Amino acid sequence: MTQVPIDYAAVYRALPGMVALLTPELVYADVNEAFVRGSGRAREDLVGRCLFDVFPDNPGAPESTGAHQLRASLLRVLSTGERDTMAVQRYDIESPEHSGHWEERYWSPVNTPVPGPDGRTALIVHRVEEVTELIRFRDGRGRTPDAELYARARELQELNNRLRQAHAREREVALALQEAMLPARRQVGHHRAAVRYRPAAGALNVCGDWYDLVDLVGGHRIDVSVGDVVGHGLAAAGVMGQLRSALTAASRVADGPAQALNVVGRYAHVVDGAESATAVTTFIDFDRHTITYSSAGHPPPVLLHRGGRVEFLDRATDPPLDAQPDPVPRPEATTGFAPGATLVLYTDGLVERRREDIDTGLMRLAEALRRHRTQDPETLADIVLLELLPPGGATDDTALVVVRL
Incomplete structure (x- = not known):
């Protein structure tokens, strides 16, 4: 069988899903075309900038904790060298045309380490799938493709919210315990x-x-x-x-x-x-x-x-x-x-x-x-x-x- 040469850079650019490459400092090293389209940002507005500078937390929506959860996931990847699959996250996006206007968005991220020659994580493959349409109904503006899938996704989101609340309470107890012990x-x-x-x-x-x-x-x-x-x-x-x-x-x-x-x-x-x-x-x-x-x-x-x-x-x-x-x-x-x-x-x-x-x-x-x-x-x-x-x-x-x- 003849070996077919593969242009992996072209394959990366053509991937149908949103994929970005992040440095250990959480700076965009590269993004594919699907990521540019899905994020609503030009490539030059992404590459070379820290992820959380481009996409900060929505200050007007404390329930939108996607940035915090994503940072924790990326740090886990860096420290463990292992893939981290996240639950559905609410991560609002500020409109590039209208400063201060935030769009409610939901994402399903997967973060995968790429080891360098020394065995340490040299890059993180940050794959994102938008699931906003599965999370919220759009009365008069569209329909959820699968009601059962929507219901399950919504239950998962509510469970995540409860887990975050429980985690916050446990953290308060933890801090008091640390000071006492x-x-x-x-x-x-x-x-x-x-x-x-x-x-x-x-x-x-x-x-x-x-x-x-x-x-x-x-x-x-x-x-x-x-x-x-x-x-x-x-x-x-x-x-x-x-x-x-x-x-x-x-x-x-x-x-x-x-x-x-x-x-x-x-x-x-x-x-x-x-x-x-x-x-x-x-x-x-x-x-x-x-x-x-x-x-x-x-x-x-x-x-x-x-x-x-x-x-x-x-x-x-x-x-x-x-x-x-x-x-x-x-x-x-x-x-x-x-x-x-x-x-x-x-x-x-x-x-x-x-x-x-x-x-x-x-x-x-x-x-x-x-x-x-x-x-x-x-x-x-x-x-x-x-x-x-x-x-x-x-x-x-x-x-x-x-x-x-």
Whole structure:
């Protein structure tokens, strides 16, 4: 059979459906002829411009949330590298001839990633089908082609509205829960500490990751911990709150971090949803200039020495909190530091990426800390998140603590 040469650019232009190509910055890289006709915009008004600059939300119709939903879908594609099919969206369009005049429109979008040579999403295929005629009756101006299809589409739209309302209520609860469960950034004695918390892209503002900083009794000592519960949302946050509170209490009375994790590990066995939860805790003694640490299945803390040497605290790692049905003493180790060093604790959302060995992420973290070691903790925390998290947000939650010793 003779191979027929195919002009894929011509095929793209001739596709009967509306198709646009978006960059990771959500800028139109190209649009086909059907997209030009369906959007009512000239090609030169689209290419090179951000999607949401060309098609913003209708300010006069709060129920038109298409722009918000579309942005969330596109960010999910960028962060996961997977196709995202959206439900029918109301996305009003401003008339290009009459500024301030908005047309009620309904669209069914599908967003598909196109990977580049490095495996990251280089383009997004944004396919749109207009379904306005299936959503609204047009008395005296036309008829819905299929009444049954219209009824189903209308039911779907009403369901979407109810889901958005429920999501808004859940978000309010989530924000209150976050404020109640996680301590604010703070000074620890005379030492500066920065804390950061980033939920997974598209998730509520709560997750199963936690951090804590505790002033210990006896001497000039503090405890710094981070932990991770599997899952996102309110259920994971509830488990997170129980485990964090247990570890805070245990740290105040334990002889060391290993004993504190032993206590919390036994408690995790009776907490539904605590399966495979991880944590690492460090006892910092500023009089002796030592850090004693223990890890329950968690990525190792990083000690950044003043001269730039990076030390991973990985000599006391054990299985996750609930992995041992019978109490077995956990290991702990101690290392020294000089004043001015920096201790960094984090959860795996900072360093783990799909199809990438975790050692690559750890080395990326070490290099970022080494390059920016002279920055204060607040600035350093922001730089680390900026350099390590994907532009659209990570697919896993992230907690980060930076302490200047």
